[in-house]
Amino acid sequence: MSTLPQSGRGTVELSIAPRAASDDDEQPFADSSGNGGGVGPTGRAWRHIPEPSLLNGHGPAKILAVCNQKGGVGKTTSTINLGAALTEFGRRVLLVDFDPQGALSVGLGIPAHQLDRTIYNVLIERSVGIHDVVIRTCVEDMDLLPSNIDLSAAEVQLVTEVGREHTLVRTLRPIIDEYDYILVDCQPSLGLLTVNALTAADGVLIPLECEFFSLRGVALLIDTIEKVKDRLNPKLDITGILATMFDPRTLHSREVMARVVEAFGETVFDTVINRTVRFPETTVAGEPITTWAPRSAGAKAYRQLAREVIAR
Numbered sequence: 001m002s003t004l005p006q007s008g009r010g011t012v013e014l015s016i017a018p019r020a021a022s023d024d025d026e027q028p029f030a031d032s033s034g035n036g037g038g039v040g041p042t043g044r045a046w047r048h049i050p051e052p053s054l055l056n057g058h059g060p061a062k063i064l065a066v067c068n069q070k071g072g073v074g075k076t077t078s079t080i081n082l083g084a085a086l087t088e089f090g091r092r093v094l095l096v097d098f099d100p101q102g103a104l105s106v107g108l109g110i111p112a113h114q115l116d117r118t119i120y121n122v123l124i125e126r127s128v129g130i131h132d133v134v135i136r137t138c139v140e141d142m143d144l145l146p147s148n149i150d151l152s153a154a155e156v157q158l159v160t161e162v163g164r165e166h167t168l169v170r171t172l173r174p175i176i177d178e179y180d181y182i183l184v185d186c187q188p189s190l191g192l193l194t195v196n197a198l199t200a201a202d203g204v205l206i207p208l209e210c211e212f213f214s215l216r217g218v219a220l221l222i223d224t225i226e227k228v229k230d231r232l233n234p235k236l237d238i239t240g241i242l243a244t245m246f247d248p249r250t251l252h253s254r255e256v257m258a259r260v261v262e263a264f265g266e267t268v269f270d271t272v273i274n275r276t277v278r279f280p281e282t283t284v285a286g287e288p289i290t291t292w293a294p295r296s297a298g299a300k301a302y303r304q305l306a307r308e309v310i311a312r
Ligand SMILES: Nc1ncnc2c1ncn2[C@@H]1O[C@H](COP(=O)(O)OP(=O)(O)O)[C@@H](O)[C@H]1O
Pocket: 070, 071, 072, 073, 074, 075, 076, 077, 078, 103, 188, 244, 245, 246, 273, 274, 275, 276, 277, 279, 280, 281, 283
């Protein structure tokens, strides 16, 4: 995706869980073949998505910032599950927890609050290198740069740094050739940490909840993206807008979906993530839905998203 939607257009009003005995959902996931044809949940026909190519080697990574200053829209869930789905297509993935809440780390079963070294130390202390902090996850080929509450201090400490907006991209440089995708899970704000993520990124993935007020604030987000593109990172583009928490049974969800497509057109992924209790369950389980319930509609949807992301 190369064009940013005009900012004005975004202002439209509007204990461990037991593993399920069977993870097959009753409703089959609509046309996950990605071969086009048929009307998808966005109300448009599915576009053709080519089969992901096989890779001979890895890197340099494409950096994607998963960003929306609204909380609870599915940023962290999408980062974990898109990352895990990308590994199924042979991609090596690094997830960056860039939210002091540490939900990404916790969602992968990592007790981030107990870690002595996190992304905070790499950002702030010259003596700590990124390889000292990256850890493996339960998913093969998916690593994590964890964070915890320490990161909240970085926002303040970085303000006086020279080149403060480029701190994350400098931090990631030594590791970029080892991965195909680096996904940065942003905090729900447009502050300095998020600007750092946008400055490091090749693309932005915007999860958007299918709720009435979801489009509020998107204009401000797009405005921020355009400013970063203009002043700090000319290569930045919106990779796509991902509709999340969609309930196909309600008229409300379908109406919001129609407004989102009207406002953002082709930028909206054909893949839509339905609202299902399976996602909160995976957080408790500390693993992605692709391994927790591999045949569920949610797992299939994130695999479909991975194909779209690879194709863009
Ligand atoms: N598609 C979905 N359906 C139902 N619940 C979801 C879905 N995606 C995420 N959730 C849940 O909603 C909450 C917020 O999601 P999260 O990914 O943490 O959002 P964010 O990172 O944007 O704050 C979490 O409890 C998560 O388990």
